Amino acid sequence: MSLVPLSSSERIRIGDAVYERLRDAIFTGTLPPGSKLSIPALAESLGVSRSPVREAVVRLTQERFAREEPRRGAVVARVDLPELVRLYEVREVLEGLAARLAVLHGSEAFFAELTRTHREHEQAVTAGDTTRHMELDMRFHQLSRSAADNPELLRLLDDIQGRVRLAMLTTTVTSGPSLAVEDHRLIMEAIVARDAELAERRARAHIARLRQALHAQGVSRSEDAPSAEHSSGTEGSPGAGNTPAASVPGAAPLMDGESSGANLAGIHAAE
Numbered sequence: 001m002s003l004v005p006l007s008s009s010e011r012i013r014i015g016d017a018v019y020e021r022l023r024d025a026i027f028t029g030t031l032p033p034g035s036k037l038s039i040p041a042l043a044e045s046l047g048v049s050r051s052p053v054r055e056a057v058v059r060l061t062q063e064r065f066a067r068e069e070p071r072r073g074a075v076v077a078r079v080d081l082p083e084l085v086r087l088y089e090v091r092e093v094l095e096g097l098a099a100r101l102a103v104l105h106g107s108e109a110f111f112a113e114l115t116r117t118h119r120e121h122e123q124a125v126t127a128g129d130t131t132r133h134m135e136l137d138m139r140f141h142q143l144s145r146s147a148a149d150n151p152e153l154l155r156l157l158d159d160i161q162g163r164v165r166l167a168m169l170t171t172t173v174t175s176g177p178s179l180a181v182e183d184h185r186l187i188m189e190a191i192v193a194r195d196a197e198l199a200e201r202r203a204r205a206h207i208a209r210l211r212q213a214l215h216a217q218g219v220s221r222s223e224d225a226p227s228a229e230h231s232s233g234t235e236g237s238p239g240a241g242n243t244p245a246a247s248v249p250g251a252a253p254l255m256d257g258e259s260s261g262a263n264l265a266g267i268h269a270a271e
Contacts, residue, residue, distance in 0.1 A: 019056035026076050029169050033078035079167035088211040091160050092204050099203035101148035103196040110147040111192050118188045125177045133177045140184050
């Protein structure tokens with residue numbers, strides 16, 4: 001396992017840099033679910049003292065990207081499939097609220113950008129550009145969440161999205177992106193028409209369809225099965241067991257004052 005070198009374009013605290021590096025490693029599968037977050041091993045691998053690594057691991061645990069296990073200490077968290085269903089149950093309500101608030105608080109610039117994003121998304125799907133599809137899919141949701149102008153709502157949705165990204169590391173994803181484009185078109189039209197009630201209803205229907213797709217593939221609150229997202233093809237990686245952090249080879253050392261160059265957009269979890 002190798003960790004992506006930090007960029008020097010922005011100066012930040014070394015603790016933040018370590019946190020960003022570890023979170024990036026989790027989301028890209030470099031530190032798979034179940035991996036032990038050994039503070040001494042990670043500090044040695046990254047070329048820093050133990051203090052900023054300990055701080056980063058505590059932060060990851062507080063944000064539920066890691067968890068404490070008896071006799072093992074902190075390990076990378078694993079999101080099981082029943083939890084994924086529960087996340088979508090909550091997300092259905094929150095995305096509906098975000099769409100409603102986006103109508104009430106959105107600017108003309110937001111309406112124009114949402115329309116442009118959907119048009120580009122449609123073109124990407126038609127062209128079969130999976131990477132661009134995922135980028136624009138996430139951007140569509142991010143635009144509505146930001147336009148809602150509610151930091152608490154944004155925080156809750158970001159937390160859910162992070163948990164979904166963890167689930168995607170050990171989940172096979174199969175679904176058609178054309179369905180996402182059509183759902184987004186209906187949501188966009190309601191938002192641009194300034195119909196808050198319709199926008200909320202359509203946004204909730206969009207997430208409800210995804211949740212129902214999980215059930216259709218055999219996922220319930222009490223059983224494990226593959227999940228469904230809006231990716232064309234498959235996403236995910238084999239589940240990792242007890243991969244020790246000490247086995248991280250070739251990690252680029254962190255230097256005090258370095259900036260975070262972590263790229264967190266590798267795994268599609270917008271839908």
